[in-house]
Amino acid sequence: MRISELAASLGLEVAQGSYADREVSAGYSSDLLSDVMANAKADAVLVTVQAHKNAVAVASLVGLAAVVVCNSRPLPDDMVEAARSEGLALFKSPETAFEVSGRLWTMLRRP
Amino acid sequence: MSPSLLARLARGRGLDLVALTDHNSALNCPAFEEACRREGIAALFGIEANSVEEVHVLCLFGSVADALDFGSGLRALLAPLPYDPEKLGDQVVVDADEGVVELVDRYLGASLDIGFGDLCEDAAARGAIVIPAHVDRPMFSVSSQLGFLPTGPYDAVESMREPPAALTLGLAAVSGSDAHYPEHVCRRPFAAELPDGALVEGGAPLLEALREALRAGRVRPSWAAPP
Numbered sequence: 001m002r003i004s005e006l007a008a009s010l011g012l013e014v015a016q017g018s019y020a021d022r023e024v025s026a027g028y029s030s031d032l033l034s035d036v037m038a039n040a041k042a043d044a045v046l047v048t049v050q051a052h053k054n055a056v057a058v059a060s061l062v063g064l065a066a067v068v069v070c071n072s073r074p075l076p077d078d079m080v081e082a083a084r085s086e087g088l089a090l091f092k093s094p095e096t097a098f099e100v101s102g103r104l105w106t107m108l109r110r111p
Numbered sequence: 112m113s114p115s116l117l118a119r120l121a122r123g124r125g126l127d128l129v130a131l132t133d134h135n136s137a138l139n140c141p142a143f144e145e146a147c148r149r150e151g152i153a154a155l156f157g158i159e160a161n162s163v164e165e166v167h168v169l170c171l172f173g174s175v176a177d178a179l180d181f182g183s184g185l186r187a188l189l190a191p192l193p194y195d196p197e198k199l200g201d202q203v204v205v206d207a208d209e210g211v212v213e214l215v216d217r218y219l220g221a222s223l224d225i226g227f228g229d230l231c232e233d234a235a236a237r238g239a240i241v242i243p244a245h246v247d248r249p250m251f252s253v254s255s256q257l258g259f260l261p262t263g264p265y266d267a268v269e270s271m272r273e274p275p276a277a278l279t280l281g282l283a284a285v286s287g288s289d290a291h292y293p294e295h296v297c298r299r300p301f302a303a304e305l306p307d308g309a310l311v312e313g314g315a316p317l318l319e320a321l322r323e324a325l326r327a328g329r330v331r332p333s334w335a336a337p338p
Contacts, residue, residue: 032165034190034222052250061198076249 114143137182173318235264
């Protein structure tokens, strides 16, 4: 499934939509950036409440496909700007990380 | 930014006292001590430690040996993230003349395998001045990671702006540069009333003089108007 299809299915709000629309491999849910760096895989979607530019930096470092910020947390301008300059897909959701992760799981992992 | 550049800029921009606090490491403190001696500026030696919850805390020591000792204990707790210089730039230990002494192969910005409470207790037990860092920031702070400031052995808190009472627990709030780049050295300095001669004496007496000033609230952060 591609990033744009996934965003449409989850009903995500696009915060930064200028990205290469590639295949998403998996999801990863975490709010600790060290944990994301250590354990998230490239081309995964990060589900988090960390709404700041360091989350974008870690996403590019790991090679994540997209970041979804949950609970309608406001995204600071410098975070959106960082995502734009990295070409990282950045989305917002009013749902909790549990809900977004659950729906993502059924889309990506359900046998 | 090298330790010698930090010492030079700190003096040039009018500071009387400067501390080096690299993330999770004191390895550049020996060079910093030498650089500050050459510049004729008083120095303290520290670490900005990153707890398992990703809360940053400043731990300041009067001597390089104490800082290195604390740092070597942290090294064993550092998450084993390999360091990729291609993506992050070189992570170096240097001497006072900016010669490279060592390339650290683990990412020093990673979190430590120790909780914020235990980290603060450990630093305090080693005689450090313990200051939870940028408590009002939306990342890497007690407010962003824990939601509140638990009671602990702190000497003060550091904040970007005047913090709400819940984030000070009645302790003095100081400002700080959190300088990662040369252009940020000396932004948001704080003033402290220290006894005559403390800056010249340096070392443990200076550390204790600063601790006393912090504990007594004889400090003025950058957001407060001069008296």
